[in-house]
Amino acid sequence: MYKTKSRQRMWPNIAPILLTCTLQLLTASACIAQETRETLTIMVEDAAAPWSKSDGTGYANDVVVAAFKEMGIEVRLRVVPYSRCKYMVLSGQVAACFNMSWQPEFEGKIKLAAQPIFKVSNDVFEHINTPLPKPPDGKCVLPPGTVVGITRDYEYSAQVTALQTSGVVLENSISDLTSLQKLAARRFQAVLVMSNDLETRNQKAIQSGTEDLVRFAFNCGMLDSTIGFSLTHPDGLRALEMYDEGYRRIKANGALKDIHMRWFPWLHWP
Structure with missing residues (x-):
């Protein structure tokens, strides 16, 4: 009888200790899993x-x-x-x-x-006061020697590559916005802008503060x-x-x- 009562008094003290140990082990496991996550x-x-x-x-x-x-x-x-x-x-x-x-x-x-x-669209922009020759519908053509601003290291469509092959001069700029500002200042004759169908075509012109001086001229293809x-x-x-x-x-x-x-x-x- 004495031993049974002693065990009954001992277990209530052991239970919280076991629970604490279990929680500590679970916490440690969770920490290890978090640390080893890739x-x-x-x-x-x-x-x-x-x-x-x-x-x-x-x-x-x-x-x-x-x-x-x-x-x-x-x-x-x-x-x-x-x-x-x-x-x-x-x-x-x-x-x-x-x-x-x-x-x-x-x-x-x-x-x-x-x-x-x-998807992105390769759009050619022109200066409002010096418009580009209008190409045939669906064509991406410019006179040889035309200086076109592009963004350094951007990828462009095959139509743009063909422009360079035909004698068009592609000059690098740090961004589409900078290129549009150079177009507004007539340092470029045209600019290739990356556009998308979620915004108006002149969104970057607005961002660059050139919307009163430049405008969309024609498209030179789409890219994934x-x-x-x-x-x-x-x-x-x-x-x-x-x-x-x-x-x-x-x-x-x-x-x-x-x-x-x-x-x-x-x-x-x-």
């Missing part, structure tokens, strides 16, 4: 609103982060000028960069994701834009496979639609 650093351009903005936000940023998160990977975005983003992935110093469009120079160095994140992965970086190909599968999953489970509706509530989901 992370991946990816570069993103800093001047492609609404896709990727200078503050690290944007539709494309959210899509990339969500696709990797679906696969259990935490992405750390490094926001940089596009020229640096492109150089770092081409040289294999980072696993991936976005937003990129396919160019022949990428062969053997970069592989793009299977699905585009968005997505994330590019280095074929020489040790994490490149695996990251590509993870992203493609993650993108497929967020499209299937509705997460991609949620991102789209959050950024573009006025647009019907395709």
Whole structure:
């Protein structure tokens, strides 16, 4: 009888100790899992609103982060000028960069994701007081010797490449906005601007303060834009496979639609 009462008095004291130990073990396990969660650093351009903005936000940023998160990977975005983003992935110093469009120079160095994140339009702008010769409908042609501003290291359509082959002079600038300002000052005769169907065509003219001096002239083609992965970086190909599968999953489970509706509530989901 005495031993039974002693055991009854002892167990109430042991139970809280066991509970405390169990909670500590669970907490430690959670901390270890958090510490060992895979992370991946990816570069993103800093001047492609609404896709990727200078503050690290944007539709494309959210899509990339969500696709990797679906696969259990935490992405750390490094926001940089596009020229640096492109150089770092081409040289294999980072696993991936976005937003990129396919160019022949990428062969053997970069592989793009299977699905585009968005589409961009290569639009030619002219000075209102010195309009360009009007090309035939659907054509992208300019007189040889025409000086056209482009953004350094951006990818352009095959029609733009053909312009250069025909004798048009393409001069680099640091951004579309700077090119438009140079056009307004008549330092360029035309400018190639990356536009999208979510904003008015003169959105960048408004942003650059040149909307009273420049205007859209004609289009030089469309491009798919997505994330590019280095074929020489040790994490490149695996990251590509993870992203493609993650993108497929967020499209299937509705997460991609949620991102789209959050950024573009006025647009019907395709």
